Amino acid sequence: MKKIEAIIRKSKFDEVRDALHDVNVYFFSYWDVTGVGHEKKEHLYRGVAYSSSDIQRRFLSIVVNDDFVDVTVNAILSAAKTGEVGDGKIFVVPVEQAYRIRTGESGGLTLK
């Protein structure tokens, strides 16, 4: 099993979710994070202009079986892309075990 951590633009979330659905990935968790990266945003507050590299992003955590990794990554890669600096990153992290709380069962079946 692998955990796929994707950091994407918020405005791309709906498209990414649809793309995931299309490849039968229905289960995941997400939350909002602040991303520090290449992209910068200009701000102005009471006459003080400032630019910030802190951008609101959405963090998706998706645990999938090994044979689903590529298809999931590719779905995100294409749906989350705008081509502009700041599109985000995807990381793949090993997962040793998974449990479904409702039933107590463990292993790859819990991800369906």
Next chain:
Amino acid sequence: MKKIEAIIRKSKFDEVRDALHDVNVYFFSYWDVTGVGHEKKEHLYRGVAYSSSDIQRRFLSIVVNDDFVDVTVNAILSAAKTGEVGDGKIFVVPVEQAYRIRTGESGGLTLK
């Protein structure tokens, strides 16, 4: 060392925390996430009904020594369970190293 990531119902949080205390797991971090899964919730807003599979959940990140993994997982499994669809998941992820910032020390001792 392992990192235990548990995604649970918010309403079960107090019970889970107590259960963790009972097995001497006193240290962890948590935050709120949106979970996408089997469970659906009905909503109504100004005459428009809609159902959403985005449910507010709580994400617990608990790093423990290897010999604590099972007891921790079991504590969560029993405390977080309602038996209804949507109880959540537990994932176990390998951790290579841990540091305590206050002292700079590293290794399993930092988790006590």
Next chain:
Amino acid sequence: MKKIEAIIRKSKFDEVRDALHDVNVYFFSYWDVTGVGHEKKEHLYRGVAYSSSDIQRRFLSIVVNDDFVDVTVNAILSAAKTGEVGDGKIFVVPVEQAYRIRTGESGGLTLK
């Protein structure tokens, strides 16, 4: 590649970010979490006093190439330290692959 997860005091965030910049770590994501640990905070609300071990903390997720791990960890260790209970933890987690969404490229280069 490794993912460095650091849980620090919010009030130390600016210093940590500066320290990371100084060692050329410019890219990461962060969010706010609640930390449960040794530290306790006293509260009072309408005549009811209570102490809570739930403290607001900031969670940093930084994926770096292997040769950057030590320098990054050390930067955080020194910048986030106050010496008081509650300074937080750093965990190092293996990462198998990384992708840059903008270009689709993968591997260690995407972390630059």
Next chain:
Amino acid sequence: MDTTLTLTVNNLWMMISTALVFFMHLGFSFLEIGLTRQKNTINILFKNFFIISMGLVLYAFVGFNLMYPASFWNGILPDYFVGLFGLESPMGETGLDLSYNEGYTYWTDFLFQGMFAATAATIVSGAIAERAKLGSFFTFSMLYVGIVYPLIGSWKWGGGFLDEWGFYDFAGSTLVHSVGGWAALLYIAKLGARIGKFSKEGKPRAIPGHNIPFAAAGVLILWLGWFGFNGGSVLSADPGLTSLVLTTTSLAAAAGGLAATGFVHLYYKNFDLTMFMNGILGGLVSITAGADQMSVMEAVLVGGIGGVIVVLAVALLDRLKLDDPVGAVAVHLGTGIWGTLAVGIFGNMASWDQFLVQLIGVGLIGLMSVGSSWIFLTVIQKIWGLRVDRAEELDGLDQAEHGGMTAYADFRMNQH
């Protein structure tokens, strides 16, 4: 004096006061949602909207005539109670000659009194927040505002027996605030505390309110509303009386807040804003019974003592394991009683006799409020139950009763 103009001016002040009392409903709404959890916000607002709306309509068709009857039957039950309900329209030939006394018109009277009536129910609404069933509460408050409040009101303001005995309650420390407060007390006793309010060992725990700025705004709006609540209770624009009343009211509010804060500070070495807020409200309720009878110094005393009483009452309720999220019982009942008794202790009317009459009034009205609440609540509990399910309460009432509408859709929340 020019009678038409006099009527016009007096009526104008009464209309402004009416508007201010109406505005208190925003104050109550803000206070109540501010001191509770976000997951019940829609529910609380819905309750407040219902009460002001239903309260007015109900008062038009039932309450008003009940409270101000043409005469009394055996001195206790107004004869309209056994006679005709409904708002008569004493329209003249032109259909618009509506004035019926020197102070204000028939319509002003109705609207001013109607706003008061809704206030009593709103007091209850705050105390029972976060766990009461909506339908049951609506039933209760319709009965209470429709029948009990005007009936009790008739005893004094309607010219009934308490009035004859010399009981004094200028703007309603007892007739409005305690009447609401007693019902709140009984209701929360029957409801039980919110899940998590008391530890297994029975120790009170804090359930912090989710939006203190709203609560603070609520208090300032209520203070403003009291300009109308007390100022309008002069029932004319008499310059001396109205301005005295505004002065005593504001000074009592200020003193209540300062006293409560100072008192809390002694114990906890801490500046507790929520107690400052409750202290202000306590000062306001305290002065309400005798706002036109006090000097500046006395107003400060009455208000200040009221502020301390609120703090003690909040602690007492915690000890009794009664759970009142917004402090409604402490504020409206605790200082409502105090303020009414204070008329016999301080000010122009102070005397042992007066104190006794005040005590009797407080007692009888308390009995009536508690008794009728008990009956209503017992019956309603039998039929529908008073409290939502455990799961609904944990989820928040907005989920179960309001189609999952969330108060703050774009914000990331903690739930507890």
Next chain:
Amino acid sequence: MDTTLTLTVNNLWMMISTALVFFMHLGFSFLEIGLTRQKNTINILFKNFFIISMGLVLYAFVGFNLMYPASFWNGILPDYFVGLFGLESPMGETGLDLSYNEGYTYWTDFLFQGMFAATAATIVSGAIAERAKLGSFFTFSMLYVGIVYPLIGSWKWGGGFLDEWGFYDFAGSTLVHSVGGWAALLYIAKLGARIGKFSKEGKPRAIPGHNIPFAAAGVLILWLGWFGFNGGSVLSADPGLTSLVLTTTSLAAAAGGLAATGFVHLYYKNFDLTMFMNGILGGLVSITAGADQMSVMEAVLVGGIGGVIVVLAVALLDRLKLDDPVGAVAVHLGTGIWGTLAVGIFGNMASWDQFLVQLIGVGLIGLMSVGSSWIFLTVIQKIWGLRVDRAEELDGLDQAEHGGMTAYADFRMNQH
């Protein structure tokens, strides 16, 4: 009667009413930001601030004289329209003898009317929220408030032909609310719906407002403001009339809210707070045309029907794929028309003839509003476009037009 004093008292009531109508702008602001998404909050507030400020200045230099002309040229165009603009100052020798009729002074008249004028533009602002270009909207609203609103107003309140025909619109169900509502309707039709409001299959989707407590506060503030909006439209402090108007206004509001809620409850078994809110506003707009002509019972009926109309109108707009985030068209146009017609159906003036005149008035004013809006919008669209870019809309208008200022910098938000 003492004429100086009479003037003073009447003027006093008018000034208070003016203040209350001004305060409605906070109500509108709260309502609009509350029912939309946080990412557009700054933008909406900016629009509201602009409208009240520019509206007043514009009305001083153009609108006022246009609306209340000394005479008419061919009965439709006020002759000032082809003559001189600008606020004249009929100052006496001392420079301060400003009274010009028994009811109120020249300045009170201007300020009261100026507050009304700004209201019409604010109605539009709510409907077009979250996607309209700021500059284009400003241009439109300046033309509309500067020319169309006062021109239409002159037909009736300025003593023009509708007034002569016997058209009745007490405080502006049509002259203010429908005039705003028609423009809103046309604007949202031209703008198109917000991204995500309708699914690919054309089914409406919910875009929940981000701060319902603000919206609720807005409604209560608007209700309060209506005390001045309708109460001040008596144009004197006449005790009978003003207090009748306040009573009918409040009862219509209450009835509107209750009816809307009950109606929704029948369909969805759900207590929908936002519909309660819109119902109250619907009740208020409904009673505005005939607030001085209705009895209590009639006010309850007119308001209650208004509440139901709002619910139906919201559903109708959804079906027509028109996207009005705050329900402005449903409230101000839907019940604005209803309220105006109701004057011919209920109350003192009810008659078949009156109904026809009302219908004609509604129709002509509708034509004028729609026609002029269409012209302005078409031209503006050609020159600057009406709508922001897709990316700007997704990002939120606060980012693109307001330097990335965020409404809630310290809060963690969901964006959608």
Next chain:
Amino acid sequence: MDTTLTLTVNNLWMMISTALVFFMHLGFSFLEIGLTRQKNTINILFKNFFIISMGLVLYAFVGFNLMYPASFWNGILPDYFVGLFGLESPMGETGLDLSYNEGYTYWTDFLFQGMFAATAATIVSGAIAERAKLGSFFTFSMLYVGIVYPLIGSWKWGGGFLDEWGFYDFAGSTLVHSVGGWAALLYIAKLGARIGKFSKEGKPRAIPGHNIPFAAAGVLILWLGWFGFNGGSVLSADPGLTSLVLTTTSLAAAAGGLAATGFVHLYYKNFDLTMFMNGILGGLVSITAGADQMSVMEAVLVGGIGGVIVVLAVALLDRLKLDDPVGAVAVHLGTGIWGTLAVGIFGNMASWDQFLVQLIGVGLIGLMSVGSSWIFLTVIQKIWGLRVDRAEELDGLDQAEHGGMTAYADFRMNQH
């Protein structure tokens, strides 16, 4: 004229104005918390609650008699200052014959003036937010409101030497706003900037306010409050004067907002809501000194220039490394001076001589304000210090001074 009725009507207007000025404290509270960070919200609200409460009580026992003395000792110190303090109660035989002039009663006078007094301290409170020690600020503000404000007030409104010299300040551009503004300036100079406000290179950085809707609501509430602040300063309900004053006040506010926005837009190509807000306040403060002396056009000019001054003053403070989170110094001092001088430049009183007198008044009052503030602050700093610890400031003042009460318990926040 009927004198009783005249008194009643005038008094009525004054009471309403009093209520509106009271309501400004909600406006200030909203503005201040809105423009600062959430971690200091409880602290700021606590300050505001304290000031209004303590301000009123203090004014009752000290300030009022100091400010309106029976006579003067050497023309500068009112003789009460060396005589008796405390609110006398000129009660007649009945204990309630409290009227003491044609315009309003003794009580109205006290309450109206008391609300003004609290305003001056609130101005200071905004500027020093997010780092000032609570106890030290309370000490300072009690001294300032208790002694300095009424003393300066007595020079003009109490009939002192500035009044004799012909200095004109209608409703207090200088006597209230500048007096508060000077103290704010000195206080922030002594306090130093918030951590993080200036970069190591000394460049100003933005610390965005956490709730702009609150701030915007605050501005609209303040605008409403100004109806009473300026309208009530007529000291009677004179129809011409009051309505002129409301008109000039509102137009100056509108012009101030538009001018500030336009000016900022020229530089930054950006619609800056916070500057619009400050511009409105600048317009209001500007017109306050001469609201009864200006024509419509002049009011627009005075307000508009005031709006531009605010923008420049904010930039100037940034350059001087003075940190004023809410722009209190820019608004109240900057345009307070401008408005006072404007009386000599525009309007009925404009003349070179008048301008000089205004300048002298501004100067002397500035000296007195700065001097006394300097002494108080220096002494307080010695004894308790003015500023909280670095750690407390980073944590937020709600943690250290208010028992860790959080303003928004259920919301997930960013802290910075």
